[in-house]
Amino acid sequence: MYLAAGVRIGTRMKSAFMKRFIYGVRPDGLYLLDVQKTDERLRIAARFIARYEPPRVVVVSARQYGFRPVQRFCAFTGCTPIVGRFPPGALTNPRLRNYIEADLLVATDPRVDSQAISEAAKVGIPVVAFCDT
Structure with a gap:
């Protein structure tokens, strides 16, 4: 496959x-x-993600090609999608209107989704990210 x-x-x-x-x-x-x-790591990531309640899992993609897969994944699983530009402070500033309390962050590209990953690191949220060569 x-x-x-x-x-x-x-x-x-x-x-x-x-x-x-x-x-x-x-x-x-x-x-x-x-x-x-790749298969081994995807299985490890899947088992890790399954340990969390879906509404508390945030899936981000700033890449255009990740928008649809993220939205479909979240529609099937009940996770919280953030596609496009990641709003600064969304994970770190509880005073913001769009603040999200998350237990896990899934990123489609660590280079492009670096804002979300750095915020998750600041507040101690584990990150699962898909990487390329």
């Missing part, structure tokens, strides 16, 4: 942190993710 969905195909850049998850390189320069390690 991962192969059919193209999950194994990464980008042309790799980070040192993701090196252990990279299986190889295609002739066009795209890095390939190890499907077994």
Whole structure:
């Protein structure tokens, strides 16, 4: 299923942190993710997320390509979606109108969703993030 969905195909850049998850390189320069390690980590993340009450799980995506998957995931699970620009202070400032008390943050891209991740770190909220090469 991962192969059919193209999950194994990464980008042309790799980070040192993701090196252990990279299986190889295609002739066009795209890095390939190890499907077994990806499956293992997704299962660990799924078990971790399942430990929390869905309304207290916030799923964020500042990337346009993550909007629809986040909204669908939240519709099925009952989690709280935040798509588009993350409102500063949403996790750290209880005086704000859009303040959210969360027990877990799920991010679609740690680089783009860095505001949400840094706020979660400040208040001690665990983070699950999807990464690329």
